[in-house]
Amino acid sequence: MTLQLDPPQVGARIKPRRRIGVVPQRFWSVIATFALLIAMFGTGASRYEGFASPQVVLNLFVDNSFLIVLAVGMTFVILTGGIDLSVGAVVALSTMIAASTLRAGWPALATVVAVLLVGTVLGLLMGLVIHYFEIQPFIVTLAGMFLARGLCYVVSVDSIPITNGSFQKVAQGTVPLPGGLFVTPAVLIALVVVGIGMYVLHQTRFGRTVYAVGGSEQSATLMGLPAARVKVGVYVISGFCSSLAGLLFSVYSLSGYSLAAVGMELDAIAAVVIGGTLLTGGSGLVIGSMLGVLVLGTIQTFISFDGTLSSWWTRITIGLLVLVFVVVQRLFSRGPR
């Protein structure tokens, strides 16, 4: 059985460039990321047979749908000038909760609700501590990371397989596209999350306040913007996105495992940075983070197409890319730190 849903309409919205005259400055970094993606893909296509096939492009989305969802949440947090180190652990905790509740015989819907609730509440708690007790986000989310990983082990030390019918159906389901291509339902969910993220950031009052708080929290507060609500809100969003990504990951791997997604918070942060979001906050686009994830995915594809490169080149390349982007950002935004 396959799920029939609307085909994604991402291509049309990827590049808001080439307007007459000057491109607004906030699009530069996203254009740079897009150019990088095209350049990497071009290199791959010229070197390896079959690299440029449309299904390879779609597989970038299929294999990284959970990372896209994570990166969207992380973008919100980083835009306010914060950071969330707990996301990888929350992904692992979500797979554990999903697997163990399903094994206990819960209906799939109840499991989904429970997982999303746990992630969101954890995000809310971290946000409240960060804002109301003025403790650094770095430390609070670090504690959140310890807590979530520890709770994973409390649930179970071993990997738990998921045998629930609905989950398996979703896992095996594909969405056919014209030309014999396909994506998975997870990709559609990820694209919807990207769409909602873009809408919230650019079309709502909440989104504008996110940018304002990232620019200067003090100014935002003085302007009468609800800085407190937004600062807590971004962690709630990040927590929700993490648990949703955890659900997608548990469908992808059809199991719950305590050591799942170790270091995934680094991938998410790297994707956001490569996507052109300023780590000091206040500037960046959700679509950039998605492109950042695709860049990371392209590196993986590169390594799997080239049989001679070893997997550790992934980490080195990601590190170098982050470095290049951060240095370029720094050079372009000279000014008071």
Place this chain on the structure above:
Amino acid sequence: MRDTRNPLVWPIAALAALLLINLVVSPSFFSIDVRNGQLYGNLIDILRNAAPTLLIAVGMTLVIATRGIDLSVGAIVAIAGAVTCTHIAGSSQPASASTALVAMGMAIALCLALGVWNGFLVSVIGIQPIIATLVLMTAGRGLAMLITDGQIVTVNNPTFSKVGAGFVFGVPLAILISGVVFAAVALVVRRTALGLLIQAVGINPEASRLAGVRSRSIVWTVYVFVAICAAVAGLMIASNTKAADANNAGLFIELDAILAVVIGGTSLAGGRFSLVGTAIGALFIQTLTTTVYATGIPPETTLVFKAVVVIAVCLLQSPKARAVLVPRRRTSPPAAAPSAPTPTAPTGA
């Protein structure tokens, strides 16, 4: 009244409480044996296991005092172990003392270069410390894998195994190394102006530069120093396990080190640091781990305890939370980080 203000009171109380729990659970907890002229016992074990974390935490304290942070120490630990073990395993005399010394020298030299690199990014290019060191944190383990070719390299060199598991005058060498470094740093920051200068840079780099402090060199130096500390800690860990594991050596040790610094009362906002607090913090973390093992709680749940402790300690140190928890009038805000005092007037000619 004044005692509750001292930031060291809570960490010391927590450490004492933990030790008491251990004493209740196993009455022989404090006993120290001398076997073959070497010290053994639970307390010695705690000290020895805490040694690498303590070493890194001392370096991290100075980095955090300059308002920075170094996330790459875990990767540096892995790299130091990888370089040493690969060189020893690949040499013609894998058991000789000179091979071990050369290998350790190479590891420390490479890690020094990595520290110079981190310091360059932070102090010269001006990238946020958390991001600048994130680069090496991400790439570093890949680098370690590159050095070991993705294998776990095992070595058997008597000189090298002394670093992590050996005894000198009956005391484990790892404890001595950490202790000496701790004492040296404490002496330097207390007896020279360096401590003051580091605090000045942490409070306001721009103002201290205008006042004639060479803030760039100071910031650069602390990143080099913490990298060397991490390298030595990496040697200890690799020597203790007699192997270099690029994936798991020093995993999360940066977080433990930062935790030790924070528990010890050093503010992440920079400008105020306590080396003694850091030492207590590092011992506390190790004691907590030992206690979890000793009391028969499943060891996997250690992380939950760490999380609870971090939050509790941070809340106790946060002025906001204290105001809520202890509604008492205060004469001066104790823990508030000085927020950007006005730059001193430039000294005119």
